[in-house]
Amino acid sequence: MRATFNLVDLQLLVYIAEEQSLTRAAERSSLSLPAASMRIKLFEEAVGGKLMIRSKQGVTLTPTGDTVLKHARIVLNQLEALRGDLHEHVEGFRGHIRMAANATSINATLPLILRQYLAAYPNIDISLSEKLSDDAARAVADGTVDLAIVAENTHAEGLHLIPYRREKLVLVTCAHHDLAQDTPVRFEDTLDYGYVSLHENSAIGMFLKKHAQSLGKSLNVRIHTASFDAVCRMVEADIGISVLPASVARRYADIMNIRIAVLRDDWSTRPSWICVRSAEALPLFVQRLVDMLHNAESTVSTA
Numbered sequence: 001m002r003a004t005f006n007l008v009d010l011q012l013l014v015y016i017a018e019e020q021s022l023t024r025a026a027e028r029s030s031l032s033l034p035a036a037s038m039r040i041k042l043f044e045e046a047v048g049g050k051l052m053i054r055s056k057q058g059v060t061l062t063p064t065g066d067t068v069l070k071h072a073r074i075v076l077n078q079l080e081a082l083r084g085d086l087h088e089h090v091e092g093f094r095g096h097i098r099m100a101a102n103a104t105s106i107n108a109t110l111p112l113i114l115r116q117y118l119a120a121y122p123n124i125d126i127s128l129s130e131k132l133s134d135d136a137a138r139a140v141a142d143g144t145v146d147l148a149i150v151a152e153n154t155h156a157e158g159l160h161l162i163p164y165r166r167e168k169l170v171l172v173t174c175a176h177h178d179l180a181q182d183t184p185v186r187f188e189d190t191l192d193y194g195y196v197s198l199h200e201n202s203a204i205g206m207f208l209k210k211h212a213q214s215l216g217k218s219l220n221v222r223i224h225t226a227s228f229d230a231v232c233r234m235v236e237a238d239i240g241i242s243v244l245p246a247s248v249a250r251r252y253a254d255i256m257n258i259r260i261a262v263l264r265d266d267w268s269t270r271p272s273w274i275c276v277r278s279a280e281a282l283p284l285f286v287q288r289l290v291d292m293l294h295n296a297e298s299t300v301s302t303a
């Protein structure tokens with residue numbers, strides 16, 4: 001194999017994988033389509049095999065392409081780490097962090113910490129995407145993101161997990177509901193009532209279903225919604241009850257006619273984790289964000 005490809009070719013392949021389109025990948029690389037096609041042709045000659053397959057549905061990578069993609073992301077991430085470690089010595093440096101998190105973290109604890117970080121480091125930008133915890137961990141593994149916030153029991157083999165926060169889950173009801181009380185409630189006692197939940201595959205929804213099944217019962221979800229705001233509005237309308245992170249529930253209780261009750265169950269205090277490929281290999285400015293997340297107040301209570 002003649003190694004005649006370079007960083008431009010590696011980045012082009014990453015863009016092709018992300019866009020599933022050679023045309024859009026060429027645009028992101030600031031290349032003409034013929035130039036991008038020629039680069040891929042020469043790249044394939046260098047590795048001795050096809051890197052991609054074109055079809056009516058778009059472009060997909062071959063097994064050879066997937067192998068090269070994995071190493072391309074490692075190389076490009078290491079280059080970004082080098083740039084990051086040098087940024088304090090380079091005038092005008094701007095860094096970029098790619099981050100994923102589950103809905104609970106994005107709506108509960110993450111915004112205040114990101115505000116503090118961005119205020120402290122004005123030359124750093126963050127791209128934050130919402131993903132289910134398992135999908136977020138896979139994005140870390142394949143180099144699509146630099147770090148992720150994930151829930152417990154996430155499949156993260158081969159990745160490094162750092163403690164983030166422990167969030168208390170609470171029961172949320174309309175103001176006149178039978179369970180709207182000041183004393184703690186057992187989760188089992190809520191299962192006779194209809195629930196309002198996020199989408200079916202949400203981390204918190206699947207978590208509650210698992211605990212309902214462990215009690216030999218099922219979670220009677222009457223309606224699924226797309227956001228915590230919508231969940232609370234449905235609860236306020238007495239369509240059902242819900243279990244939410246305490247910080248989210250408190251925020252909506254301030255503006256809606258809903259009530260919060262503490263759950264007695266030990267598992268209702270739920271840990272989450274910072275997920276990275278390797279803490280030592282992160283650029284300095286990403287390490288600082290990880291440190292800030294790790295050192296933040298560890299538990300969100302119902303107070």
